[in-house]
Amino acid sequence: MSNFRMDLLVCGGTGCQSTDSFELAEKLNAEIKAAKLQDEVRVVLTGCFGFCEQGPIVKVMPDNIFYVRVSPDQAALLVKEHIQKGRVVQELLYEEPETKQKLDEQSDMPFYKKQNRIALKNCGLIDPENINEYIAVDGYQALGKVLTTMSPAEVIEEIKKSGLRGRGGGGFPTGLKWEYTKKSDADIKFIICNADEGDPGAFMDRSILEGDPHSVIEAMAIAGYAIGAQKGYVYIRAEYPLAIHRLKIAVEQAYELGLLGKNILGTDFGFDIYLKYGAGAFVCGEETALINSLEGGRGEPTVKPPFPAEIGLWKKPTSINNVETFANICPIILNGADWFKSIGTEKSAGTKVFALAGKINNVGLVEVPMGTTLREIIFDLGGGIKDDRKFKAVQTGGPSGGCIPEQYLDTHIDYDTLGEIGSMMGSGGMIVMDEDNCMVNIAKFYLEFTVDESCGRCTACRVGNKRLLEILTHITEGEAEMETLERLKDLSQIIKDSSLCGLGQTSPNPILSTMKYFWDEYVAHVKNKNCPAGVCTKLLKYHIDPEKCKGCTLCAKACPAGIISGKVKEAHVIDKEACIKCGACEKICKFGAVLRK
Amino acid sequence: MSAIKSLDELKALRDKYKSSVDLRDSGDPESKVRISVGMATCGIASGSRETINAIIDEIRKENLDNVAVVQTGCMGYCYAEPIVEVKLPNKEPVLYGKINAAKGREIVSSHIKNGQVIKDWVVERTGC
Amino acid sequence: MAKNMSEYKVDTEKLHKLGDYMDSLERGEGELINILREAQEIFGYLPQDVQLFIARKMGIPAAKVFGVATFYSFFTMEPRGKHVISVCMGTACFVKAADKVLDEFRSRLKIVNGNTSEDGMYTVDTVRCIGACGLAPVILVNGKVYGRVKPEDVATILEDIETDENMHSEVGLQQ
Numbered sequence: 064m065s066n067f068r069m070d071l072l073v074c075g076g077t078g079c080q081s082t083d084s085f086e087l088a089e090k091l092n093a094e095i096k097a098a099k100l101q102d103e104v105r106v107v108l109t110g111c112f113g114f115c116e117q118g119p120i121v122k123v124m125p126d127n128i129f130y131v132r133v134s135p136d137q138a139a140l141l142v143k144e145h146i147q148k149g150r151v152v153q154e155l156l157y158e159e160p161e162t163k164q165k166l167d168e169q170s171d172m173p174f175y176k177k178q179n180r181i182a183l184k185n186c187g188l189i190d191p192e193n194i195n196e197y198i199a200v201d202g203y204q205a206l207g208k209v210l211t212t213m214s215p216a217e218v219i220e221e222i223k224k225s226g227l228r229g230r231g232g233g234g235f236p237t238g239l240k241w242e243y244t245k246k247s248d249a250d251i252k253f254i255i256c257n258a259d260e261g262d263p264g265a266f267m268d269r270s271i272l273e274g275d276p277h278s279v280i281e282a283m284a285i286a287g288y289a290i291g292a293q294k295g296y297v298y299i300r301a302e303y304p305l306a307i308h309r310l311k312i313a314v315e316q317a318y319e320l321g322l323l324g325k326n327i328l329g330t331d332f333g334f335d336i337y338l339k340y341g342a343g344a345f346v347c348g349e350e351t352a353l354i355n356s357l358e359g360g361r362g363e364p365t366v367k368p369p370f371p372a373e374i375g376l377w378k379k380p381t382s383i384n385n386v387e388t389f390a391n392i393c394p395i396i397l398n399g400a401d402w403f404k405s406i407g408t409e410k411s412a413g414t415k416v417f418a419l420a421g422k423i424n425n426v427g428l429v430e431v432p433m434g435t436t437l438r439e440i441i442f443d444l445g446g447g448i449k450d451d452r453k454f455k456a457v458q459t460g461g462p463s464g465g466c467i468p469e470q471y472l473d474t475h476i477d478y479d480t481l482g483e484i485g486s487m488m489g490s491g492g493m494i495v496m497d498e499d500n501c502m503v504n505i506a507k508f509y510l511e512f513t514v515d516e517s518c519g520r521c522t523a524c525r526v527g528n529k530r531l532l533e534i535l536t537h538i539t540e541g542e543a544e545m546e547t548l549e550r551l552k553d554l555s556q557i558i559k560d561s562s563l564c565g566l567g568q569t570s571p572n573p574i575l576s577t578m579k580y581f582w583d584e585y586v587a588h589v590k591n592k593n594c595p596a597g598v599c600t601k602l603l604k605y606h607i608d609p610e611k612c613k614g615c616t617l618c619a620k621a622c623p624a625g626i627i628s629g630k631v632k633e634a635h636v637i638d639k640e641a642c643i644k645c646g647a648c649e650k651i652c653k654f655g656a657v658l659r660k
Numbered sequence: 661m662s663a664i665k666s667l668d669e670l671k672a673l674r675d676k677y678k679s680s681v682d683l684r685d686s687g688d689p690e691s692k693v694r695i696s697v698g699m700a701t702c703g704i705a706s707g708s709r710e711t712i713n714a715i716i717d718e719i720r721k722e723n724l725d726n727v728a729v730v731q732t733g734c735m736g737y738c739y740a741e742p743i744v745e746v747k748l749p750n751k752e753p754v755l756y757g758k759i760n761a762a763k764g765r766e767i768v769s770s771h772i773k774n775g776q777v778i779k780d781w782v783v784e785r786t787g788c
Numbered sequence: 789m790a791k792n793m794s795e796y797k798v799d800t801e802k803l804h805k806l807g808d809y810m811d812s813l814e815r816g817e818g819e820l821i822n823i824l825r826e827a828q829e830i831f832g833y834l835p836q837d838v839q840l841f842i843a844r845k846m847g848i849p850a851a852k853v854f855g856v857a858t859f860y861s862f863f864t865m866e867p868r869g870k871h872v873i874s875v876c877m878g879t880a881c882f883v884k885a886a887d888k889v890l891d892e893f894r895s896r897l898k899i900v901n902g903n904t905s906e907d908g909m910y911t912v913d914t915v916r917c918i919g920a921c922g923l924a925p926v927i928l929v930n931g932k933v934y935g936r937v938k939p940e941d942v943a944t945i946l947e948d949i950e951t952d953e954n955m956h957s958e959v960g961l962q963q
Contacts, residue, residue: 066720067683068712069683070683077933081920081932103713125683125684125685125729148699148701148733149699149700151733188681196680198673201674203670204671204674207671260919261917263877264880264921265919266917269919302915302918303919320664328664328665328667329667340821340822341860342821342825343861344859360856363859420879420880421879421921422884426880426921426922426924494880505883508879509879
């Protein structure tokens with residue numbers, strides 16, 4: 064083994080990959096070779112650092128310098144300056160937007176300061192395609208511990224005691240789920256890892272699978288030992304090619320080292336893992352639907368009970384846990400239930416990974432203790448709203464969740480508090496919206512999604528959601544009356560009460576929460592036929608500010624309908640009745656004279 | 661790769677690979693020994709690359725964890741290159757000059773392991 | 789009984805390839821989704837005759853195959869264009885106006901009905917969240933991710949595709 068004195072950790076997550084981090088890693092390698100330093104300095108492609116907004120990211124260790132937005136062209140500069148001359152490259156450092164200060168260490172950045180990484184602990188630290196690096200950071204020690212020193216019942220007891228709840232959305236206690244499955248009497252049982260991360264805007268499971276696949280494999284084996292299963296399936300989205308690739312490599316390596324297969328670590332316990340691909344259906348996140356899909360059929364849910372813990376895959380008892388839940392298992396086994404319980408809130412122990420996206424400065428993944436406030440997450444870690452716009456709402460829980468307005472920003476979030484304010488934890492997507500987002504339109508977006516993804520099995524969801532979408536479309540097109548809003552609310556409630564599975568039971572949440580907190584916007588659309596955020600095209604009215612218009616005639620030339628009139632060097636006028644609201648005039652005007660209301 | 665047949669074998673494997681990721685432990689910088697080697701043009705020209713690699717090699721041989729070896733730019737003592745600075749936790753940093761590979765190894769065994777500063781090689785700090 | 793391969797109105801060679809793949813798997817309905825994935829990989833889409841072939845070879849009703857193929861958004865029954873442009877319609881991309889990007893592609897390529905341009909060169913569709921929310925709005929062009937796309941960028945992206953196309957055909961001529 065060579066004595067490397069420096070590691071360049073290059074983020075190889077999907078986010079950074081699409082900003083050319085693979086090319087960057089190649090160029091860095093080439094430059095290092097050209098400088099004949101290949102025996103001293105090493106480039107390691109790691110999993111996601113979480114700071115996707117600033118990718119590609121390069122972290123230099125042991126110097127602990129954190130470079131952001133490094134383009135492949137800058138590889139030569141980085142090698143020459145930092146590695147050969149020992150000078151920190153100032154222009155590649157992260158600049159804090161508020162103070163304009165350049166920060167060189169990761170731990171100085173507000174984005175990382177308040178984080179507590181358990182599920183993401185190895186993401187951005189180790190090479191996910193090299194099992195030895197995972198072993199070096201105590202990988203498979205937890206599996207070794209349970210196989211040699213704990214009985215299955217003790218494992219379940221430890222997980223129950225830790226207070227870990229399912230990170231996929233429902234928040235069901237993981238230990239209990241395992242216990243129920245263990246108690247079901249059957250010759251064969253199964254473990255399923257739900258990696259069908261369907262919530263738009265949530266990408267923590269992808270990052271864990273890309274950055275630390277072994278942590279999931281190890282935890283699945285532990286779960287298998289606890290409930291008495293010898294087979295596990297990973298049901299993973301086809302839309303995640305990189306995660307699939309890394310997971311495949313990890314499974315192969317685990318088999319090679321005998322950490323999967325028969326007689327693991329010389330014990331009687333054996334465990335096999337198979338990969339199965341989802342083919343793009345949101346409803347397959349629901350347990351029974353996922354099982355139907357795994358069996359090769361349409362991913363339609365069935366009535367519960369019986370729960371999968373009794374009758375699951377191929378009619379055998381099955382425990383289904385999601386990726387992030389599994390990622391918490393090994394740390395709990397190694398550090399103990401009490402350690403885990405000491406983090407987070409009383410009823411929601413541990414941390415939660417959130418995917419920050421939307422109109423926020425630091426888009427990325429953060430892992431914080433349960434009970435952190437929304438304000439801390441959005442403003443301290445997330446760096447506030449993009450372009451200094453005003454915060455309007457944050458949407459959590461994906462299409463099943465709701466929009467949370469400003470007055471609840473100081474809520475300490477966990478499973479229960481989010482439910483109380485009309486949203487839910489979901490898988491942890493957090494989409495931040497500013498004043499330019501129309502809340503009615505957002506509700507409509509989510510309904511379009513659910514209508515598309517409804518499997519069609521129960522009438523409430525199949526037909527009901529379609530009607531909801533029609534009503535919302537009427538509202539955004541100015542064709543609704545006040546009583547329409549009442550109908551919208553009633554129907555939402557009915558669908559919630561009468562749908563078969565979680566998809567329909569939660570699909571009206573985006574409507575109900577926006578109606579509750581942004582009622583004025585709904586009224587503006589209905590009564591004044593006006594979209595305050597200026598989004599709903601049919602309600603827009605373009606007009607030209609005569610003060611600002613210089614009479615350059617550009618807009619008149621650009622107007623496809625030819626309804627802008629005016630002489631050169633005189634203020635122009637839009638014929639509002641004939642306007643087709645295409646926005647061409649606004650786009651072309653150099654003086655900001657075309658206004659949209 | 662051959663299969664791991666027991667927990668002890670797994671532990672041995674972990675200890676074997678642990679050093680390869682030690683570099684990445686940012687840990688608590690205050691509690692760590694920090695050895696900085698001047699790696700600017702003048703340093704490299706005087707052989708600081710050999711020095712830093714010797715130091716790292718020695719540390720690995722002696723199984724010293726809790727030591728971070730980092731390179732720095734020009735410290736302004738070009739006449740005394742290669743320059744090595746040793747900072748033990750809660751102590752003032754000590755600056756050594758003209759440290760070749762052999763001297764570097766000795767610094768590790770004497771200063772880092774036993775806390776004995778090698779006074780003959782210390783460079784006096786000037787100004788600031 | 790399984791029909792002779794030549795009776796299916798699709799490329800026989802491709803059909804053989806699919807048949808071989810199916811033979812390599814364990815029997816049972818559990819593999820249907822994997823088989824459909826492979827079939828789409830081979831044919832580019834799932835023509836009716838391919839579905840029939842799969843059903844007969846597996847010994848299951850064609851309705852079941854059709855039911856599964858229509859259920860999942862990953863499967864398509866329409867031939868796709870030479871270049872596939874997928875606009876991510878995840879929430880993060882949506883709040884950053886991905887719909888405007890989609891409209892721009894459709895209008896520039898004059899796609900009115902369906903997803904494919906008249907000359908069969910381009911397919912423009914939407915894709916479920918690909919998890920690159922940090923780069924929203926995101927599009928996939930022939931599988932490659934483009935981030936932070938604005939409607940203004942659409943023209944350049946299309947030009948790039950065409951330049952690539954011409955380069956490849958020139959190379960093709962030289963050979």
